[in-house]
Amino acid sequence: MTARNVQRLIPAIATSDGAGVSIRRSLGQNQHTRLDPFLMLDFFGSDKADDYIKGFPAHPHRGFETVTYMLEGHMLHQDHLGNKGHLKSGGVQWMTAGRGIIHSEMPQQEHGLMQGFQLWLNLPASEKMKPAAYVDIAPEHIPQLQLAQGSVKVIAGVFDTGAEKLGGPIQGLSTDPQYYDIALNAGQSLTLQLPATHSALVYPYRAAVQVTDGTAVRQVPEHHAAVLTQGNSLTLQSEQPCR
Structure with a gap:
């Protein structure tokens, strides 16, 4: 088994998108x-609220997937096809833009914390013109595994x-994505297996984490994206509680 380590670090930079939503962008x-x-x-x-209230008014996507x-x-x-969905705390929306879609993402709150991720995942050339589609995943449909080290x-x-x-609700896509939200308790070490041919990264968003081979x-x-070396295992270590 070959352990992965950090190939390079990409600090997330503060910027804005949409109609002025404050974000941190690492990849891209x-x-x-x-x-x-x-x-x-x-x-x-x-x-x-000023950091997110104007949201992301109608805008086009094509040829890739967005995972919120x-x-x-x-x-x-x-979206322009008549689809509508509410994305709430703990939920995920997996959107395939395919041949093209015009959609909006607008806050439904005027105060309080808004926090999350959006990942853009490229589609193979053979799938870039397929019909647009959504998968909305409610929080209760995202499985969680309790571990000695965390969850x-x-x-x-x-x-x-x-x-x-443990398998997640998104399976069978040609890119074979693996997407985990890991919480480690302080002073813990966790080793997981990864497909050896996959590109992989780690993004700590609450405290730092260590990667060791x-x-x-x-x-x-x-708030740094750590691009990993090749290998079929990953070991994470925590000095303090992190995600």
């Missing part, structure tokens, strides 16, 4: 900060430690 800052098939990774998080994971808050998604929510793929395994230990600061 420019053409040199992408990781095939991941095009972009944005983190949004603020309890100040709402940690806290409430947004309404609508993990499995959004896509299969989380596998070798001893424990058994020889070298690399610190990944909060």
Whole structure:
């Protein structure tokens, strides 16, 4: 088994998108900060309404998928095809833009914390012109595994430690995405298996985390995307509670 370590760190930079929503962008800052098939990774998080209240009015997408994971808050998604869905705390929306879609994402709250991620996932050339589609996943349909070291929510793929395994609601896509939200308690170490041919990254959004291959230990600061080396296992270590 070959353990992965950190190949490079991409600090998330503060910027804005939509009608002025404050975000932190790691992947996708420019053409040199992408990781095939991941095009972009944005983190949004603020309890100040001015940072998010104007939302993301109608805008087009084509040829890729957007994965929105709402940690806290409430947004309404609508598109030109007549689809509408509410994305609330703990929920996920997996949108396939395919041949093209015009949609909006607008806050349904005027105060309080809004926090989450949006990941852009490229589609293979053969799938770029397929019909647009949504999968809305309610929080209760995202399985969670309790571990001695903490817990993990499995959004896509299969989380596998070798001893424990849990599959998420998104399966069977050609890109075979694996998407986990991992919470580690202080002073813990967790090793999981990953497909050896996959590109992979770690993004700590609450406190730092360490990645080790058994020889070298690399610190990944909060709000940095750590692009990983190749391998079929990943070991994470925590000095303090982190996600």
